[in-house]
Amino acid sequence: MDNIYVIDLFCGCGGFSEGARQAGANVILAVDNWKEALDIHELNHPETTHWDTELGRDIEEFSVKLKRFISDNVPAGKHVHIHSSPPCQNLSAVNSKRKIVEGYEMIDWTIELMVRVSPTTWSLENVCHPNLYTYPNAFRFKMEDYGVPQSRRRVVICNGFDPKAIETSPVISAFDVLSQYNDRDVNWLDYEIMSSGSYNRIFRSIRKPCYTILWHRQAFRNKNDKSILTLSGKETSIFQTFPSTFHVGNGQMIANAVPPEFSRRLVSSLLTPGQ
Numbered sequence: 347m348d349n350i351y352v353i354d355l356f357c358g359c360g361g362f363s364e365g366a367r368q369a370g371a372n373v374i375l376a377v378d379n380w381k382e383a384l385d386i387h388e389l390n391h392p393e394t395t396h397w398d399t400e401l402g403r404d405i406e407e408f409s410v411k412l413k414r415f416i417s418d419n420v421p422a423g424k425h426v427h428i429h430s431s432p433p434c435q436n437l438s439a440v441n442s443k444r445k446i447v448e449g450y451e452m453i454d455w456t457i458e459l460m461v462r463v464s465p466t467t468w469s470l471e472n473v474c475h476p477n478l479y480t481y482p483n484a485f486r487f488k489m490e491d492y493g494v495p496q497s498r499r500r501v502v503i504c505n506g507f508d509p510k511a512i513e514t515s516p517v518i519s520a521f522d523v524l525s526q527y528n529d530r531d532v533n534w535l536d537y538e539i540m541s542s543g544s545y546n547r548i549f550r551s552i553r554k555p556c557y558t559i560l561w562h563r564q565a566f567r568n569k570n571d572k573s574i575l576t577l578s579g580k581e582t583s584i585f586q587t588f589p590s591t592f593h594v595g596n597g598q599m600i601a602n603a604v605p606p607e608f609s610r611r612l613v614s615s616l617l618t619p620g621q
């Protein structure tokens with residue numbers, strides 16, 4: 347697998363990069379315009395080149411720069427995978443102020459970049475906005491089928507590989523996670539999962555996967571006395587499948603991330619044409 351060279355655009359603190367690293371790929375470049383997230387990415391991936399760059403601007407200039415980076419850093423004939431996670435706030439149903447046209451401008455800019463740079467394979471991950479399903483090679487799925495203990499729904503637009511080759515596995519419940527990492531004196535079977543934000547009057551059995559991890563700390567309600575427990579930052583990061591040694595940054599970075607377990611499986615499934 348170390349013959350795959352990964353470039354992570356809109357890298358955040360490095361959820362996608364972490365899974366790629368676990369799959370054995372070389373993460374050679376990470377790009378974001380959020381300095382604090384890049385600093386955390388660099389703590390986790392000191393061997394990676396980091397660009398603090400505003401994406402979505404002059405596509406000719408950026409594609410030339412990216413192609414030059416690839417030719418300077420990747421031996422000829424090696425597999426280059428570019429992943430991108432453009433910001434999803436403008437396409438997310440939980441954002442009442444979303445600007446859908448702007449959301450799609452960034453998606454289209456990113457796909458045009460992939461066409462210009464033409465890596466061996468590429469993937470673009472985002473929330474499940476209906477127009478996204480109409481893009482060629484859009485793959486809609488629930489993270490819970492890929493080892494992530496959340497019912498997080500996502501779309502990956504992919505090129506050069508078969509998303510059906512990504513390894514699936516049985517669903518992991520919130521109870522499975524909490525009982526494995528339990529460092530509190532709590533009987534989690536007395537609790538139910540609370541949905542977040544304005545929907546927080548909806549509850550789900552702890553025997554089910556968690557709701558999508560958002561910036562607000564995930565809460566659990568005691569079914570008997572109605573008391574509420576919220577997850578610590580470390581517990582939250584474990585629901586996002588970050589290893590316990592990972593520097594996770596703040597709640598927004600954790601919630602934004604592609605769960606590493608999913609990206610590990612995606613990168614593991616990449617097929618080099620001709621192999």
Ligand SMILES: C[S@@+](CC[C@H](N)C(=O)[O-])C[C@H]1O[C@@H](n2cnc3c(N)ncnc32)[C@H](O)[C@@H]1O
Pocket residue numbers: 356357358359360361362363377378379380383399400401402430431432433434599602603604605
């Ligand atoms: C969904 S998060 C990415 C999460 C990341 N893939 C991970 O797995 O941790 C989107 C990222 O895009 C970055 N971003 C938003 N607009 C940007 C822009 N115009 N240029 C570069 N980065 C941008 C944000 O700072 C944020 O880190």
